[in-house]
Amino acid sequence: MTNYKINIINDIYFSKFFMIVNADTKEQAIEKAIRRYRMRIVKKLGHSEPRLNIKDNIIIEKIR
Numbered sequence: 001m002t003n004y005k006i007n008i009i010n011d012i013y014f015s016k017f018f019m020i021v022n023a024d025t026k027e028q029a030i031e032k033a034i035r036r037y038r039m040r041i042v043k044k045l046g047h048s049e050p051r052l053n054i055k056d057n058i059i060i061e062k063i064r
Contacts, residue, residue, distance in 0.1 A: 003063040004029040008037050008054060020063070030058060 001022050006029065008017040017037055023029035034054065 002029075004033075005061045005063050006030070006033040007059040008033065009057045009059070010054070011057065026060060026062075029060060030055065033058065033060075 001024055004021050004023060004026065006019050006021055008019075009015075010017070017040060019033060019036060021029045021032045021036075023032055037054070
């Protein structure tokens with residue numbers, strides 16, 4: 001398993017989420033990050049945001 005540093009930039013709420021995700025592949029890391037991000041949004045706003053294509057706003061970097 002590898003650690004990935006992930007930044008998700010949300011243009012609607014003008015926020016940036018940073019997290020470290022442990023996953024086997026880059027695709028798994030993105031899926032985990034999106035799941036965590038959605039949980040954070042629900043916790044912060046009290047409701048989920050509309051299903052936007054946030055994959056365009058993800059910056060992923062592999063940590064050694």
